[in-house]
């Protein structure tokens with residue numbers, strides 16, 4: 001009797017699950033590219049010095065029961081939150097995870113990698129990471145797998161109409177390339193900021209165009225945040241609470257200006273494509289400036305980290321000190337926002353006004 005009940009329950013579970021599987025595809029997929037701000041675990045599978053699959057990272061991530069997953073924050077990334085809000089029932093799986101095969105990839109794949117950048121040379125200090133060129137090579141592999149799963153016509157339709165391509169990249173091209181004197185002294189001596197930004201924009205144009213050639217049509221591209229205001233920069237430069245380092249922010253703004261123009265051009269030049277500009281800089285700066293209004297107690301001190309006045313030198317790990325009020329900190333660690341900050345940023349990208357997300361917001365992009 002008990003056994004029969006179990007079998008019936010199991011069969012019903014499978015039927016329900018299968019039925020849900022059908023509906024799930026209607027909600028579409030996220031294909032996520034970029035750096036540690038959105039890495040969901042790819043670096044776990046690389047021999048690299050940039051890793052987040054150590055405690056207490058992930059302590060608030062419900063899907064893993066608080067265990068680390070490779071996400072560089074205490075909970076969900078912006079990519080996770082956006083996927084949930086758009087009705088996708090699965091988080092985009094890390095491309096490099098061995099079980100990211102079969103139907104799973106139809107719900108979205110994450111190619112992002114801690115330390116990665118637009119340029120191949122970016123993040124060399126970590127020994128290994130996936131740069132944008134390689135992330136797109138990997139999407140080219142996924143693209144062929146989707147053809148096999150759905151057939152060429154339906155696959156093309158699914159990628160063009162039901163899939164959102166999010167790109168969150170650029171910070172490392174400054175923090176772990178241009179601004180690193182040891183490794184890129186050549187580049188910095190031979191290239192002015194203007195020339196370097198030019199190089200970044202040209203490479204990114206090529207990368208976004210490659211994704212377009214692989215049938216991507218709905219894009220959201222984030223600009224570079226105020227990287228002069230992260231706890232790491234504030235600590236090593238021994239700043240006060242309300243100060244930020246000038247040069248990194250200046251470079252970010254210079255790049256961001258050019259990015260906005262690039263996306264306008266691509267909207268005009270690539271038929272059928274929509275490139276949404278996510279003003280991450282303005283969003284994060286708003287949180288940093290008016291943190292108390294959003295319920296935070298600090299925007300300068302990392303919740304998890306060690307060293308200096310803002311716990312901003314040594315990355316978050318088992319021996320770090322950790323704050324008790326994790327949702328009261330804008331920054332989880334010396335570099336990355338907390339889940340609480342990610343929730344506010346994601347909500348603005350989904351439903352926000354044009355000063356943060358333009359020409360349309362993410363929900364409108366999905367419904368195109």
Ligand SMILES: *[C@@H]1O[C@H](CO)[C@@H](O)[C@H](O)[C@H]1NC(C)=O
Nearest residue numbers: 064093097098099100101104
């Ligand atoms: C893949 O493996 C990871 C790690 O074991 C697990 O957390 C995840 O749920 C698995 N994903 C799928 C789709 O099976």
Ligand SMILES: *[C@@H]1O[C@H](CO)[C@@H](O)[C@H](O)[C@H]1NC(C)=O
Nearest residue numbers: 119120121131133134137203
């Ligand atoms: C970067 O590396 C990729 C993969 O190895 C390669 O295809 C690409 O040409 C490289 N880009 C540059 C600018 O060197």
Ligand SMILES: *[C@@H]1O[C@H](CO)[C@@H](O)[C@H](O)[C@H]1NC(C)=O
Nearest residue numbers: 136137140141210211213214
């Ligand atoms: C995708 O891969 C194929 C080889 O399998 C190659 O011919 C093609 O140029 C690639 N497409 C892009 C956009 O990188």
